Amino acid sequence: MRGFHKPVPATVWALAALLLAGAVVLPFVASPFHLRLAQQILLFGGLAVAWNLLGGFTTYWSFGHAAFFGLGAFAAGLLGQQLGAEFSVAARLIIGLAFAVAISLVAAVAVALPVLRLRGIYFAIAMLAFAQILGEVSKTFDLFQGAMGFPLPLLKFPGLEKVQLFYFLFLLFCLVSVAVFVLVKRSRLGVGLTCIGQDEDTAAMLGVPTERYKLVAFVLSAMLTAAGGVLYVYGLGFMTSETVFRIDISLNLILFSMVGGIGTVAGPLIGATIMILLTQVVLGDLLDLHMMLTGAVLIAMVILAPKGLLGLFRRAWSRRRLAETVEATP
């Protein structure tokens, strides 16, 4: 929206292009282990960006985004089973993606109408409960096969290993998330959401259609999350309730955003990179310590850098500039 956003500087474009070029070359030079790490960073980084569509602008923090992740996965997985081998794997994946996105749109609207009226902590708890309920339902009814789980067909693409192929799919997903977020942030919708985040009642007084904007942000976020869930289970090749309706997925999206910087596009990606490298590489052999470390990082961030690493950098940068101008003045 004019007046709120400057044009993207050339340096940022150049940096983004450089990163993208690196990301495209990576699967042809990196080892499968590193590629798997990169896959996770792209997928969960992209999901964290999607979470930010609502949680980054406003104080509506969903603690249950795994609900949409799992819902998408189950919708696509079960539909793929029904379609059967008459359809190619790629066709099943694409139809599944469309179906998952459509289902999550309906579910998000249905859940948002009552739940988005709750503010702050009540919204967070309601979303947490929603995810738990979906997880239980998928396990309890045999129709959904969530307790036993079921396999997903193997997607192939000529000339690419599986790990490379899914790397590119996750990269594409991450790019879509980033594009949606940037477009929203720079639009009237994003400005309105930012105001809702600061003072919802005043925003409404100034003509921001608060209910509609929250709904749109929530639904967009849910649809992207569902698409991420579909790609995730196709990458695994097998799914149960436990693999998708995971509370640690919901929490990690918040954690990554907080570590990097909530409400920014680079923040969640930086957060995901740092946390995934930290837990999988540095502590790769100490699986038991992951959750402990995650908790410690979260507490440290809340106390030391509530605006995330990007917030820290920005503060240091503006201090340096201030120091320079002070020195420059005689």
Added chain:
Amino acid sequence: MNGLVVDSVHFAYGGARALEGVSFQVAPGEVVALLGSNGAGKTTTAKVTAGALAPAVGSVTFEGQAVSGLPAHRVMRRGIVLVPEGRQVFAQMTIQENLLMGAYKERRRARVKELLERSYETFPRLRERRSQIAGSLSGGEQQMLAIARGLMSEPRLLIMDEPSLGIMPKLVQEIFGLIRRIAGTGVSVLLIEQNARASLEVASRAYVLEKGRIILEGEGRALLEDEFVQNAYLGAEN
């Protein structure tokens, strides 16, 4: 009547009755003061009028059309703008961004530019500090910003809830002078105030609200002389 007509409005927060049949009118271009002590229902009246709360019974009509029951963002598009109590500026946004938010409904860029320019002419101090974070302003300056932001949406009725609350005396005079100027441009003003004396001096008419009911109404000057008002709201002064 062309202006604002509030007709026997009732409102309750849960079981607590806040308004019990409030009726008043504001004619186009008129400044009307709404006086009353704490808890009389002034802020609730402001919120019901601006659409932040929907009345349980009764109606709010503006320029001949019912606005009660519409969501706040629709009511403001009809020309009613509330400058809320406690100067709710967006503390983490710059001053200019706050002002631009006032013109959020306006999609014509040229018009937004004009409005911004007009705003800076009225409030030169805001121009100097336009790229500062609004939270860094003093209380009085934030109040000015909140009023300027309200004016950016070109209201035909401006509701001001306690604009002088917690503001240093010198600025209070400035704010009441500003209210006069706003009314001079043809905007109706509903002024909700504890500062009864200053309000009655700028208002052409006033209503006194107590325990959710209008107990007195009259011309501003006349109420200044009224014995009851003097005792209850003006304090014992020689």
